[in-house]
Amino acid sequence: MFDWNTYGALHLVLLHVPIGLFVGILALEVGLNREKHQETYDTAMGVLLPLCLLTSILTVRFGYALAETDYNWEDVADHRQFGLSYVYLLGTATLCFWWNRWRENNAAKGLYAVFLSFSFIALILTGHSGATLTHGPAVLDDALPFLKDNRRAIEEQNSATQSDSAKQSNTAPANPFTTEAYAILDAHCIECHGLNKRKGGYRIDVPRLARAGGDSHKPGIVPGKPDESELIIRAELPKGEEGAMPPGKRAPLTPEQLAVLRSWIEAGGQFPGEATKTEAKLDPKTVKQLDALRDLGAAADFTPWGDGTVLVNLSQMESPDWKLCHTKLKPLAGKLVWLNAANQKWQPEFYAQLKNFPQLQRLHLENSNVTDADLAKLAMLKDLSYLNLSSTKITESGLKTALALPALTELYVHGIDVTPKALNELRAQHDAVDIAGLSVKEFPKEEKK
Amino acid sequence: MDDDLKKLDDLSRRKFLNYTARALLGVGLASTTGAPLWANVMSPTKGRPNARNVIYIYLAGGMSHLDTFDPKPQADSQYGPVNVIPTNVAGIQLSEWLPGLAQRANHLAIIRSMTSTQGAHESGTYFMRTSYAPRGTIQHPGLGAWLMSMSGKTNTTLPGNVRIGGSAQLPGREGFLEKRYAPLFVGNPDKGLNHIKQHGRVSDEEMQERLELAQLMDLSFHQKYNSKQITSYGDMYDEAIKLMTSQDLDAFNLRKEPGHVRERYGNSQFGKGCLLARRLVESGVRYVEVNRGGWDTHNDNHRQVEVLAYEIDQVLSALVDDLYWRGLLDETLVVVATEFGRSPGINRNQGRDHHPAAFSTLLIGGGVQGGQVFGATDERGGEVAEKAVTIPDFNATIAYSLGLPIEQVVMSPSGRPFTLADKGEPLRMLF
Numbered sequence: 083m084f085d086w087n088t089y090g091a092l093h094l095v096l097l098h099v100p101i102g103l104f105v106g107i108l109a110l111e112v113g114l115n116r117e118k119h120q121e122t123y124d125t126a127m128g129v130l131l132p133l134c135l136l137t138s139i140l141t142v143r144f145g146y147a148l149a150e151t152d153y154n155w156e157d158v159a160d161h162r163q164f165g166l167s168y169v170y171l172l173g174t175a176t177l178c179f180w181w182n183r184w185r186e187n188n189a190a191k192g193l194y195a196v197f198l199s200f201s202f203i204a205l206i207l208t209g210h211s212g213a214t215l216t217h218g219p220a221v222l223d224d225a226l227p228f229l230k231d232n233r234r235a236i237e238e239q240n241s242a243t244q245s246d247s248a249k250q251s252n253t254a255p256a257n258p259f260t261t262e263a264y265a266i267l268d269a270h271c272i273e274c275h276g277l278n279k280r281k282g283g284y285r286i287d288v289p290r291l292a293r294a295g296g297d298s299h300k301p302g303i304v305p306g307k308p309d310e311s312e313l314i315i316r317a318e319l320p321k322g323e324e325g326a327m328p329p330g331k332r333a334p335l336t337p338e339q340l341a342v343l344r345s346w347i348e349a350g351g352q353f354p355g356e357a358t359k360t361e362a363k364l365d366p367k368t369v370k371q372l373d374a375l376r377d378l379g380a381a382a383d384f385t386p387w388g389d390g391t392v393l394v395n396l397s398q399m400e401s402p403d404w405k406l407c408h409t410k411l412k413p414l415a416g417k418l419v420w421l422n423a424a425n426q427k428w429q430p431e432f433y434a435q436l437k438n439f440p441q442l443q444r445l446h447l448e449n450s451n452v453t454d455a456d457l458a459k460l461a462m463l464k465d466l467s468y469l470n471l472s473s474t475k476i477t478e479s480g481l482k483t484a485l486a487l488p489a490l491t492e493l494y495v496h497g498i499d500v501t502p503k504a505l506n507e508l509r510a511q512h513d514a515v516d517i518a519g520l521s522v523k524e525f526p527k528e529e530k531k
Numbered sequence: 532m533d534d535d536l537k538k539l540d541d542l543s544r545r546k547f548l549n550y551t552a553r554a555l556l557g558v559g560l561a562s563t564t565g566a567p568l569w570a571n572v573m574s575p576t577k578g579r580p581n582a583r584n585v586i587y588i589y590l591a592g593g594m595s596h597l598d599t600f601d602p603k604p605q606a607d608s609q610y611g612p613v614n615v616i617p618t619n620v621a622g623i624q625l626s627e628w629l630p631g632l633a634q635r636a637n638h639l640a641i642i643r644s645m646t647s648t649q650g651a652h653e654s655g656t657y658f659m660r661t662s663y664a665p666r667g668t669i670q671h672p673g674l675g676a677w678l679m680s681m682s683g684k685t686n687t688t689l690p691g692n693v694r695i696g697g698s699a700q701l702p703g704r705e706g707f708l709e710k711r712y713a714p715l716f717v718g719n720p721d722k723g724l725n726h727i728k729q730h731g732r733v734s735d736e737e738m739q740e741r742l743e744l745a746q747l748m749d750l751s752f753h754q755k756y757n758s759k760q761i762t763s764y765g766d767m768y769d770e771a772i773k774l775m776t777s778q779d780l781d782a783f784n785l786r787k788e789p790g791h792v793r794e795r796y797g798n799s800q801f802g803k804g805c806l807l808a809r810r811l812v813e814s815g816v817r818y819v820e821v822n823r824g825g826w827d828t829h830n831d832n833h834r835q836v837e838v839l840a841y842e843i844d845q846v847l848s849a850l851v852d853d854l855y856w857r858g859l860l861d862e863t864l865v866v867v868a869t870e871f872g873r874s875p876g877i878n879r880n881q882g883r884d885h886h887p888a889a890f891s892t893l894l895i896g897g898g899v900q901g902g903q904v905f906g907a908t909d910e911r912g913g914e915v916a917e918k919a920v921t922i923p924d925f926n927a928t929i930a931y932s933l934g935l936p937i938e939q940v941v942m943s944p945s946g947r948p949f950t951l952a953d954k955g956e957p958l959r960m961l962f
Contacts, residue, residue, distance in 0.1 A: 090667070091667040091668060151666065152666065152667070152669075152947060153947065154948065214946075215946055216945050216946055217945070217946060277918055277919075278917055278918055278919065279919075280919075285956070288956045290938060290956075291956060294954065381815070383682060384934070385934070386579070386580045386581065386582065386583075386898075386932070386934025387579050387580070387934070388934065395815070397815070398814070398815045446858070448858065468858070468861070470857075470858040472856070472857050472858060492858070494856070494857065494858030496856040496857050518858065519856040519858075520856060525789070525791055526791040526794075
C-alpha cells in the first residue's frame with residue numbers, strides 16, 4: 083500500500099511546480115493579446131489551469147504528510163490554512179474558466195478574474211508562511227531590514243508582558259486540586275499510561291509528556307482549558323464509546339472525579355511538586371565569574387546537581403599561576419564545591435589557601451606535588467567527602483591525616499607508596515570510607531627489556 | 532634542489548591539509564559561547580547525577596542479551612541455554628561468559644527491558660545514537676555533539692568529542708549542529724592521530740610564515756562570507772595548530788602507559804580503544820566513543836558470542852577497575868549500548884536473528900547506583916515484561932547524568948524543533 087507519510091518530504095520539491103505553472107498562467111493573462119490569439123489562449127489555459135490545480139492538490143497532500151511526521155500540527159496551522167484556501171480558490175477559478183468556455187458569459191469571466199486574483203494572494207501568503215517555517219522567521223530580514231526592527235519591537239513587548247505574568251504566577255497560590263487529581267489519575271490511568279505501559283504512546287506520570295499528549299498528536303493537558311485537553315475529552319466520553327477512558331469493562335470515572343480533574347486543569351494543571359519547584363536560575367553574576375576563569379584556561383561550570391553550585395577544573399592548564407587563579411576563584415568561594423587541581427606543581431600557598439573554600443566537597447589532587455604536610459592544611463574543609471591522592475608522594479602518615487577529615491567518604495590512593503598491609507589496616511579501621519586503589523607495591527614488576 | 536623543495540612542500544602541505552580535514556570533523560572549541568546549562572535540572576530524589584565525562588561503548592551488530600546480561604537458564608532452547616554464574620551482588624546472575632564483570636556487578640546498572648522499534652542495523656544504530664528514527668533529509672546529532680554544544684569541553688587543546696574505531700561515517704555525529712561539534716575520528720587506537728606532527732624539515736618559523744600566508748589568502752573570503760559556519764571552519768585551523776604544538780598529544784600515545792596496565796586491557800583493538808578512552812577522559816576529553824563490531828551472530832551464535840563476551844568481559848573489567856582506582860568512575864559514565872538484541876529462537880545456522888523487542892544495556896558510574904537490575908523480560912527473553920525502557924528514555928538518562936537540559940528545544944537550521952532525546956524521560960530512579 084502507498085504510504086503518504088513516507089514521502090512527506092516530496093512536498094518541499096513538488097511545491098515549486100504549481101508556483102511555476104501559476105506564474106505561467108499570470109503571464110498569459112497579462113501578456114497575451116486576447117484579440118489575436120484567442121485560440122492559443124484557450125488551449126494553453128486549458129492545459130495550464132487543470133495541471134496547476136492537480137499539482138497543487140498533490141502538494142497539499144504531501145504537505146499534510148510532512149506535517150504529520152516532522153512538524154507540530156499547531157505550528158503549521160497558518161501555512162495549512164493559506165494553502166487550503168489557495169487550492170479552493172484556484173479550483174473555483176478553474177470551474178469559472180470552463181463555465182465561460184462552455185457558454186461564454188460575463189459573470190463567469192468576472193468571477194474567474196476575482197478568484198484567480200484571490201488565489202494569487204493566497205499563494206503568496208502560503209509561500210511566505212512556508213518559507214518562515216523552513217528558513218525561520220528571519221527569512222526576510224536581510225532583504226527588508228525595516229521588518230526586523232518592527233518585529234523586535236513586538237517581541238520586546240511580548241517578553242515584557244510574559245515576564246509580568248511570570249511574576250504573577252510565582253506569587254499565585256499552589257493549585258488546590260493537584261493532590262486529589264493526581265490520586266485519581268494514579269488510581270485509574272497510570273497503570274496503562276506510565277512507565278510500564280504507554281498505551282497510545284501516552285504517559286501521564288511525567289508532567290511534560292502528560293501535557294504533550296500521545297499518538298493522536300492532540301495535547302493531553304492544556305493548562306486552563308479542560309475542553310481542549312484530550313485527557314478530559316477521553317475521560318468524559320460515555321462508557322463503551324470508541325476511545326473512552328478507561329477503556330473496556332472498567333468503570334468510568336464518576337462525575338465528582340471528572341469535576342475534580344476539570345477544576346484541576348482550569349487552575350493550571352500543575353503536578354505534585356511542580357508548584358513549589360523553583361526553577362534553578364542561572365545567576366548571571368556567577369556566569370560572569372565562571373567566564374573569567376575560562377579566560378584563564380580553566381574549565382568552569384555549574385555542577386550537574388542543579389543547586390547553583392559550581393565546579394572548576396584547573397588540571398588542564400599549562401603551569402597555572404595560583405595567585406591569579408585565586409583572585410578569580412575567591413568570589414566563588416560560597417559556591418565552589420568541586421575543585422580539580424590534579425596534574426599540577428602548585429606553589430606552597432596553594433595548599434594553605436584551600437581553606438578559603440570551605441564549601442569544597444570534592445578535591446582532585448592526583449599527580450600533583452601534594453605532600454603529607456600539605457594535607458594537614460585541609461583540616462578546615464569540613465564538607466570534603468571526596469579526596470583523590472592517586473600517584474602522589476603521600477605516605478601512610480599523610481593518609482592518616484586525610485582520614486581525619488570529618489566528612490570523608492571516598493579516598494583514592496592508586497599508585498602511592500604504601501605497603502598493602504598498611505592499606506588494609508586503614509581500610510579495616512575506617513570502614514565508612516571507601517579507600518580505592520592499589521598501592522604501587524601491588525603493581526606487577528615491569529619486565530626489563 | 533628547487534624541485535625537491537617543491538615536492539617536500541607539497542607533501543607537508545597535503546599532510547597538513549589532510550589533518551585539518553580530519554580536524555574539521557572533530558576539533559571542538561572551548562565553551563565561550565552560550566551560558567552553561569547545567570542548572571536547569573530538577574533535583575533528583577535519591578542519589579545525584581555526577582557525570583562530567585562519558586565513555587560510550589557501542590557493540591555493533593546487536594548484542595545477544597540472552598547469552599550475556601539477561602541469561603535465561605530455565606528456558607528450554609533447542610540449542611541449550613548458557614549457564615549462569617552468581618555475581619558479587621546477591622540475586623543478580625550473569626552469563627558464565629562474563630566472569631570478570633560478575634565480580635564487579637556492584638558497579639553495574641543492568642537495564643534488561645530495553646526495547647526498540649528498528650530491526651535493521653542502519654536504522655537501529657541511527658535510532659540508538661540519535662533518539663530519532665531516520666527520516667528523509669534531516670541528520671540528527673549524537674549525544675557527544677549535544678554535550679559539546681550545550682556544555683562545552685573542558686580542555687582547550689584536545690578535542691572534546693572523540694570516536695575510536697567503527698567508521699567516521701556512523702550516525703551520531705554533529706547532525707544539524709555546527710561542524711565543530713563532530714567527533715574526531717581515531718581509526719586505530721594504536722596509531723593515535725595521524726599527520727599531527729610538524730614535518731621534520733619545516734622549522735617553527737617557516738610554519739608560522741605559511742600560516743600567515745594562508746590567513747592572508749583566506750582574508751578576503753572571510754570578509755565576503757562572514758557566516759558562523761565558515762568561521763567555525765576557520766577556528767578549526769587555530770585548533771589544529773594548537774593541538775599540533777600541545778603536550779596533550781601524549782594523551783593519544785598508549786606507549787606512555789605502563790606495561791601492566793596495557794596487559795590488563797589486553798591486546799585487542801577494542802582493549803586498546805578503551806585504554807585510550809580512559810587516557811583521554813583523564814586529560815579532559817568529555818565524550819569518547821569506542822566501537823566494537825562483530826555482534827551480528829546470525830551463524831553459530833553460541834561459539835561467536837562466547838569469544839566476544841570473554842573479550843568485553845576482560846576489557847570492561849579492566850576499564851571499570853582502572854576508572855574506579857583512579858577516582859574517575861564517579862564522574863565518568865560508562866555506557867554499553869547496542870542497536871538491538873537477538874531472538875530467543877535459534878535459526879537454521881545455529882544463530883540468533885535480530886530482535887528489537889527486547890534487549891539489554893549497561894550503565895556504570897557517573898552517579899548511577901551500581902548493583903542493580905532495571906526492568907525484566909519474560910521467561911524466554913523475547914518480550915519486555917516490566918518497565919519498558921525506550922531508546923529515547925535511555926539517551927535521556929545519559930543526558931540527565933551529565934546534567935544536560937533534556938527539555939530544551941533546539942531549532943534545526945531548517946527551523947524544526949528538536950530536543951536532545953526526543954520524548955525520552957530519564958530513569959531518575961537509577962541514581
